[in-house]
Amino acid sequence: MRQLVYATCLLVLAWSTPSQATVKGDPFAEAETDAFSDFSNLEVEEYPFQLGGYLEFRNNLVINDREEPNSIRQRLRLESKWKKDSLSFFGSVDADQELAAVKWKGDGHRTRGINLREAYAMYDTDHVDMFIGRKIQRWGTGDGINPMDVINPLDILDPISTGRADNRLPVFMTGAVVTIEDWNIEGVILPKARVSDLPRHGNPWEPRALKQIRQQESQGLLVLNKADKPDQWLTDGEFGGRISTTAKGWDIAALAFHGHVNSPVLKTDNQGGTLKLTPEYPEFTAYGITVATGLESNTLRGEVAWKPDYPYQCAKTGKAMRSDLVQAVLGWDYNLDSKYYFNVQGFVDAYGLDSSRPYWQHGITYEVSGKWADDILSLGIRGKLHTDGEGALTEFFTDYALTDNWKLLTGVMIWSGPQGGVLGQYDDNDYVYVTLRYSF
Amino acid sequence: MLPEGPAWAITGRDVAVHMDHVDTSSCGESQIVMLVRREDEKLVRIMQIKKKKYNDSEKQLIKFMEPSDVRDTAYLTWSYKDIHKNDDMWIYMPAASLVRRISGGGGKKGAFMRSDFANEDISKREVDDDHHELLREEELYNTPCYVVAMHPIQPEDTNYSRRIVWVRKDMWLPVRVDYYDKSDKLYKRMIYGGFKEIQGIWTSTRQVMKSLVRNSETLLETRKMQYETGLSDEIFRHSDLKR
Numbered sequence: 001m002r003q004l005v006y007a008t009c010l011l012v013l014a015w016s017t018p019s020q021a022t023v024k025g026d027p028f029a030e031a032e033t034d035a036f037s038d039f040s041n042l043e044v045e046e047y048p049f050q051l052g053g054y055l056e057f058r059n060n061l062v063i064n065d066r067e068e069p070n071s072i073r074q075r076l077r078l079e080s081k082w083k084k085d086s087l088s089f090f091g092s093v094d095a096d097q098e099l100a101a102v103k104w105k106g107d108g109h110r111t112r113g114i115n116l117r118e119a120y121a122m123y124d125t126d127h128v129d130m131f132i133g134r135k136i137q138r139w140g141t142g143d144g145i146n147p148m149d150v151i152n153p154l155d156i157l158d159p160i161s162t163g164r165a166d167n168r169l170p171v172f173m174t175g176a177v178v179t180i181e182d183w184n185i186e187g188v189i190l191p192k193a194r195v196s197d198l199p200r201h202g203n204p205w206e207p208r209a210l211k212q213i214r215q216q217e218s219q220g221l222l223v224l225n226k227a228d229k230p231d232q233w234l235t236d237g238e239f240g241g242r243i244s245t246t247a248k249g250w251d252i253a254a255l256a257f258h259g260h261v262n263s264p265v266l267k268t269d270n271q272g273g274t275l276k277l278t279p280e281y282p283e284f285t286a287y288g289i290t291v292a293t294g295l296e297s298n299t300l301r302g303e304v305a306w307k308p309d310y311p312y313q314c315a316k317t318g319k320a321m322r323s324d325l326v327q328a329v330l331g332w333d334y335n336l337d338s339k340y341y342f343n344v345q346g347f348v349d350a351y352g353l354d355s356s357r358p359y360w361q362h363g364i365t366y367e368v369s370g371k372w373a374d375d376i377l378s379l380g381i382r383g384k385l386h387t388d389g390e391g392a393l394t395e396f397f398t399d400y401a402l403t404d405n406w407k408l409l410t411g412v413m414i415w416s417g418p419q420g421g422v423l424g425q426y427d428d429n430d431y432v433y434v435t436l437r438y439s440f
Numbered sequence: 441m442l443p444e445g446p447a448w449a450i451t452g453r454d455v456a457v458h459m460d461h462v463d464t465s466s467c468g469e470s471q472i473v474m475l476v477r478r479e480d481e482k483l484v485r486i487m488q489i490k491k492k493k494y495n496d497s498e499k500q501l502i503k504f505m506e507p508s509d510v511r512d513t514a515y516l517t518w519s520y521k522d523i524h525k526n527d528d529m530w531i532y533m534p535a536a537s538l539v540r541r542i543s544g545g546g547g548k549k550g551a552f553m554r555s556d557f558a559n560e561d562i563s564k565r566e567v568d569d570d571h572h573e574l575l576r577e578e579e580l581y582n583t584p585c586y587v588v589a590m591h592p593i594q595p596e597d598t599n600y601s602r603r604i605v606w607v608r609k610d611m612w613l614p615v616r617v618d619y620y621d622k623s624d625k626l627y628k629r630m631i632y633g634g635f636k637e638i639q640g641i642w643t644s645t646r647q648v649m650k651s652l653v654r655n656s657e658t659l660l661e662t663r664k665m666q667y668e669t670g671l672s673d674e675i676f677r678h679s680d681l682k683r
Contacts (some may be wrong), residue, residue, distance in 0.1 A: 012529060023579040023635040023636075024583060025580070025582050025608070025615070026581070026633045026634065026635050027615070027631050027632075027633040028580050028631070028633025028634045028648070029633065029634070029635075035633075035648065035659065036646060036659060038475055038477075038482070038659070039473060039475065039659070039661050041484070042473050042484060044471065044473070044486050044505060046505075046507070052511055054508075054509070072479070087623060088683075090683050095445030118537075122682070126674050127674065129581075129680070136537040137537070138536070138538050138539070141540075141541065177679060177680075179674050179677065179679070179680075184677065184679040186679070205631045212627065213645060244530065246677075246678070249526060249528055251526075251678065271508035272460055276614075292541035294526055294527070294528060294529060294541055294542065294543040294544050294545070295526060295542065295543070295545075296526055296543065296544075296546045297543050298543055299541055299542060299543045301541065317453065333543075334543075335542070335543050335547055337547075337549040337550055338547045338548075338549065338550020338551065339550060354594055366568040374478070374551070374554055375551055375554050376554070386648075391599050404483055404484070404506075404507035404508070404509065405507065405508060405509070407509065424522075438508075439507070439508040439509035439511075440508050
C-alpha cells in the first residue's frame, strides 16, 4: 500500500512540473542543445564569506633622477566580506614592500609593512542602516576635488591616485543612515580624529616649504616641534551629518561637519629668541551643499562649502591664520557612446572674503579619454591646472586589459609651475609609471 | 501589404503591448551569467539583478560578482516610461568607496562589459520607444510567430536603424531579434530560448547574441529567477549603494 502511495506521489510530481519540461520550439532547451555546455562549470554560489583582492607591482621612475625612484612597490591587498541576513562585515589589509624607500634621502622610511585598511561592520534594515569601524566615507560629488570630503585624511605616503584625484586613509567611525520617504538622513561620529602626518624628510612628497624648514632646523635657526595631533578619544572627536534626496532628476544634499583640519598649520612661538614651530590641527566647522544630475549624455555636478573662521597657513607671511573660506566646484562630463569621455571641472577657494585682502585659489581639472580594441585599451590625458599660477599636474595614461584579471597601467605624470606653487613644488617628481595588477 | 482577414486584426503595436505585459510581476531578482566567446578568448561575467516596477518607472540594480576587478561594482538605474525623460543612473565603485551620478543616455550605445550586448540591449525598452510594423506571420523553430519591425522614435539614442523581432504567438516572448545598423545592414542577431514558466510567468532564461560582422558571440543565462520577492524601495536608492 505504501509503495502505491509513493508511486502515486511520484506520478503527481512528474505531472506537476511541466514548466521544466521541454517547450516546443525552444532553440536552447536543455535536452536539445550543447550551446550552453560551457556554463556547467560556471556555478556561482554566494557564500557568507568571500575573499578577494589584488597583487600589484608598481614602478614609478623619476624622469630627472633615475637613481632615486619615486616608488617601486609590491602590494598584496586582501579583501574579505562576510554577510548573514542584515549583518555584514568588510575588511581589507595591505601587505606592502616599498623598495624605493631605501633610495630616498633621510632615514626612517618604512620599506615593508602590513597595514589594516578598512574594517567595519554594517547592520542594514529597510529604513535604518548602521555601521561601525575603520572606513572611507565619501560625501562629495565632484571628481577628485571635494570641499566636503573632510572626514578622511590624505595619504601622505601615497597622495596621488590619478592626475586629478587623491588617495585617502580610512578612519574609525560609527554612523547611521535613516530613510524617511524620499529623504536620507545620515550621521557620523569619529571618536578620535585621524589627520595627515608630516611627510618624513626625503619622502618624494615632502613639500618644499617643509624641506626648507628642516634645512633651517639643521642649521640651528629654528626648532620644529613634534606635531600636536588630536589623539584623545572623544575630546578630539569629530562629527557630521548629511541630508539628501533625489528630486526631478537632481541629487541634492546639505552637509555639516565639525572636526580637525587634516593638514597641519604651523604655530609659531618666538619666546627665548628661538623660533619654534609646532604643527597643529585646529578645529573647524564646514557647511556645504552638493548637487548632481544627468542630462542625456551629460552629467553636471557642483559643490559649495562654507568654512567659517577656517585655520590655514598664509602663503605670504607663513603665519597660521584664520578666516572664512568659501569653496566651490562645478563640473561637467560627457560620455559619447561609452567610447569617448570628456570631463572639465572648475574650482575656486576664496579666503577672507569678509576682509580687505581676500585670497583666491582657482583652477580646473580635466580628462579626455577614449576606449579602443573592444574596450581593452584606454588612452587619455587628465590633470589639474591652477589658473592662479600655482602650477599644473598633467598625466598621460594608458590602461590595457591583458585579460579580465591582469591589467597593465602605464603613463607619465608631469608637474610644472613655480617652485613655490601648490603643484609646481613637485616639479622634480615627474615620473613614468608602469603598474601590473592581478585581481582575484 | 498584409492580407486582410481576422488573422491580421492584430497590429505591430498590439504585439509589442502583449510582449510588454508578459512579465506581470511587480519585482524580481536573478543571477545572470554571461560568457563572451571571441576568437580564442572566453570572458565570464556574473551579476545579480534586482528589479522593481513603479507606476511611471522601473528601477534596476545590477551588482557584479565577476570578473574580479569589478566585483561589488553596482549600477542603479531608474528608467522612466516617459521616453522624453532622462534615466537616472548611478554607479558604486567599491575601490574608491564612491557613489557617482552618471549619465543615463551616453552609455546606452556602448558595449556591455566587452560583450556583444550593447548597454541598450539589456535595458528595458518601452513600447513607446518604437514605431511597430507587423510584417508577416511565419514559423520559426516550428512555432508560429509574428514578425514585427520596430523602428526607433528617437534614432539618435540607439545603435540601430530598426530591429526585426520574431514573437512567439503562444507566450508573447521574442525568439529572435535581428539588429540592423544605421546603414541598414544586418549587424547582430539574438536568439532567445530556455523558456520556462516561473511562478506563472513565461521567461526566457537563455539567450545568444551573435555579432554578424566579426567572430564573436555572447551567451547569457538567467539563473535563480524569482518573481515577487518583496524587494523594499530602499535598496533602489543611491544612498544604499554599498558593498
